[in-house]
Amino acid sequence: MPRSEPSKADQELIHHARAQGYAVSASQLERWRRRGLLPQPTRVYRGRHGTASVYPDGTSDLVCALARHSAPGRRSDDLALLAFFDGADVPEAALKLAIARAYFNSRHRHENVVAQAAACVPEGWESVLGKEYETAEAEARTELAKGGRAVRQMRINLRRLPDLAGAPQREVDERLVGVLVGLNRLRLPEDDHEFMADLSAALAFDCAQDDDDVFAVWEYAAISHSSQMARYEETSPEERFDLLLGMSREDLCDLRKEVRTAVDQMWHRATWGLEPEADLSRPWMARHSACMLMEWMSARQVQLGKVSLADRYFLSLGHLELCCLAAERSAGEIWQHPVGEGRAGFIARTTGLRHGT
Template sequence: MSPFDLLLLAFFTEMPLPLLPTWPLKTALAQAYFGSRAEWRDGEQAAFDAIPAEWRDVLPTDFNWAQVQSELELREDPAHVREMRANLKRLPDLAHATRPDLDARVDGVLTTLNRDCLPEWDAPAMADLKAAMAFDGPPAQSRGAWMHAAICRAEQLSARQETNGVERFDGLMALEESDLLYFRELVLEDIRAMYTVASEGRLRRYELRSPHDAVMAARMLVEWNSIRHSVEAGSRPAQRTRDALYDLWSVCSHVGGGGEGRSAFAARTGTGAAAGYRTRPERR
């Protein structure tokens, strides 16, 4: 474990830290966020440049970039991709589909989620999205898919503002100790809220125990420091994630009819008022 990983783990597990200047922690946060972000951006640009120019000129820009992001996600094959693939295989016409056939459908779902706005007018794409989410199934089989989709939907519902790495880095370095502690509170609340949803409301607290968890939390903190400028004052990440998941459920429930009902969904997943969410909490 590197010293930076150890520092992040201590910070996000809320261990008492000696009085130190904030720059070591900010450096650790920056390394966790900007290192992976730069690598991802380079991969995005390379994949975008590989698209034939005649296709880039015909298709909408946001569609091209959405396909690029989808390609990279499929290449990495994280949990949310595997879960979407398994959920799509539940469709009768895909029960015996090959891996390439399933990946082609997952590619469409990821492209739909990565666009600037949800293409609700595209009936086949929305039907695949509904199937990939499997809101009618146990969350244990869709935890990654639900959370990834909720994050993507929250971005679609947010006002878009131009930013760059320099601005994000400067914004991180300008944070005071009180800001870092408050943002830690928000990030931990968001992670625990996602865990509550994924466990159908049975589990309310997720303990970060590994460097991987700490790096994930660090990336969320730096990202929130940028996002907070484009969302409504008083917003909290956990509330945005929950609202985005509800919105996505609402959209999907109208695709091809059906849907289990909002109250049933809330009761089954523990995302309602009983889960302890506050609609408009005050900053402390």
């Protein structure tokens, strides 16, 4: 609890927040300051009126953003990221720490799991398919084991193929691994018609979806393929961390705008124009957006030409569609088209209800 009455500067913040519908207390302001989420006020000389505490511009909007996303037990890092992607000017130190923790913790866990998967490759196999392929397969099997939204939806999409409609999940998953391997390779294997047919079915560009998880599929594909289209250059975690530390507030705000635009455009496309903006008010979405920001912060250093993150993802999805169409025309009659009979027909076909089984 505050040891004395709130300062005039704090009272102004409290009154502004309450005018916007947020019940903020002096003790809450003190907690946020202690956690680095609010800047410290500075003393300003006012001539014969003495001195006064003054907060930087934008602090009142920051308080409203923190109040809007505050919840019991919510971590400081999540609150910083939620407020930041809501457009608030979060103190630089707290923001950079939150971005770094979200990105490097996730990256470290993922790399450990991938390394464990790669270690399971039988001795001698690596020389047959190559290290690059084995790394891509380790990534693919890691994604399959995690069973995220994109993986679950791609599995559903693959079952639209006639030969997988009633197949056991093990068989579907092996085909799904093939799709994920191709997306994780350094270059898309466009000359493999079987892979391209499965990729086309997994991405389901050709039919409307009634589930928002299609957004996760397209986002995964866009991120993966945009890396395949770009110039490949490895950077170390230390280099990425140093790059983040050197980012100015203006640079971070520019990156935020690019990430928001990219996420909103993909969400708008995934919902077939029904929702123009993605909901970044959930902690996992804010952490995911922070990881995208870190990846793009590094990737744009080697990106050929001036292109935004949204353009990069849009172009990668467009290129994937073109690749699938080109592979279909090249394959001709051997191309396996998904069955587009709708939800009722799909349920009947895959459960055997149509045949009374």
